[in-house]
Amino acid sequence: EVQLVESGGGLVQPGGSLRLSCAASGFTFSSYWMSWVRQAPGKGLEWVANIKQDGSEKYYVDSVKGRFTISRDNAKNSLYLQMNSLRAEDTAVYYCARHPEGTFDIWGQGTMVTVSS
Amino acid sequence: DIQMTQSPSSVSASVGDRVTITCRASQGISSWLAWYQQKPGKAPKLLIYAASSLQSGVPSRFSGSGSGTDFTLTISSLQPDDFATYYCQQYNSYFTWTFGQGTKVEIK
Numbered sequence: 001e002v003q004l005v006e007s008g009g010g011l012v013q014p015g016g017s018l019r020l021s022c023a024a025s026g027f028t029f030s031s032y033w034m035s036w037v038r039q040a041p042g043k044g045l046e047w048v049a050n051i052k053q054d055g056s057e058k059y060y061v062d063s064v065k066g067r068f069t070i071s072r073d074n075a076k077n078s079l080y081l082q083m084n085s086l087r088a089e090d091t092a093v094y095y096c097a098r099h100p101e102g103t104f105d106i107w108g109q110g111t112m113v114t115v116s117s
Numbered sequence: 118d119i120q121m122t123q124s125p126s127s128v129s130a131s132v133g134d135r136v137t138i139t140c141r142a143s144q145g146i147s148s149w150l151a152w153y154q155q156k157p158g159k160a161p162k163l164l165i166y167a168a169s170s171l172q173s174g175v176p177s178r179f180s181g182s183g184s185g186t187d188f189t190l191t192i193s194s195l196q197p198d199d200f201a202t203y204y205c206q207q208y209n210s211y212f213t214w215t216f217g218q219g220t221k222v223e224i225k
Contacts, residue, residue, distance in 0.1 A: 035214075045153075045161065045204055045216040059212045095160055102208025103151045105172070107160035 002026035002106050004096045009111030016086050016115070022079040022096030022108055030054075030074040033099040036081045038092035039110075046092075049081065050099050063089075086115045119143050119210050123203075123217035129225040136192040138220045140205035145185045149209035152181055152190045155219075156201045164203075165190065192222075200224055 008020040020036070035050035049060045049070040058070050069082040079096055091114050097104040120143040130136050140150065148168035153161040163172045165181040168188055178193045192199055205217040 044219045045155075045206075047214040047216070050214075061213065101166075102149060102214065103163055103166045103206070104153075104161070105163045105166075107162070110160055 002098075004098065004106055004108035006094065006096050006108040006111040009094065009113045011114045011116065012086055013117050014087060014115055017082070017084045018086065018113060020081040020083065020094055020096075020111060020113070024077045024079065024096075024098075027098070027106075029072075029077040034072060034079045035097045035099040035104060036070060036079075037095045037097050037104060037107075038090075038113075039095070040089075040092040043092075048094070051079070083113070086113075088115050091115050118213055119146060119207050119215055121205055121207055121215050121217040123205055123220050125220060126218070127221040127223060129223045130195050131225045132195055132197060134195045134225075136195050136199075136222060138190045138203055138205075138222075140183075140188045140190070140217050142186045142188075142207055142209075146207045146209035148184045149207060150181075150183070150188050151206045151208065152179075153204045153206065153216075154199075154201045155204065161204065195222070 003025045005023045012018050036048040038048050051058045051070045067085045071080045093110040095110045096108040098106040122141045124139045150168045152165040155161040164175050169181045180191050182189050202219045202221045204219050
């Protein structure tokens with residue numbers, strides 16, 4: 001079964017850091033672009049970052065540039081999002097998604113990140 | 118950045134109704150458009166890609182059309198499982214991918 005499972009969310013104070021992980025199974029992870037997409041409570045979807053199959057290209061939405069870093073370990077079939085200098089507006093459910101040809105065809109269940117003092 | 122605008126923001130409909138949702142891009146995106154369905158507390162699900170291609174396993178009552186700046190998602194005969202929020206997403210613009218604000222389909 002094709003599956004993505006996120007972990008690492010939680011409550012963090014403004015200015016703090018958090019590292020999200022996403023474990024992939026059921027498909028050849030190293031063959032796909034991968035992305036993080038977030039959804040603030042009661043709001044719509046926002047693409048956050050993505051990474052090429054070999055990690056050589058990475059792109060970010062402007063609001064997280066310089067604060068978030070996406071990475072992957074193809075040997076471990078895992079995707080990561082290092083989030084630093086977190087702000088209240090980063091509060092959201094963060095989804096890991098497979099990202100072929102520009103669409104998002106497989107999604108994880110999401111992990112909640114709450115930035116609050 | 119390309120902005121995506123959906124209308125209406127919400128629609129009330131009954132089982133068996135035909136429902137149409139519109140998505141407009143702020144500039145031409147050819148046919149690089151996808152549609153997603155999201156139920157409360159769940160991850161989105163890809164329904165349609167390339168504006169009109171049905172994702173594997175998606176019921177044929179869902180269809181998409183359009184190109185350039187104007188697109189539609191149609192549910193030909195609304196079923197109880199279809200009450201959800203629907204999002205469009207453009208993928209014409211490399212290095213940034215944007216979603217519409219969503220359309221909630223509610224029970225009338």
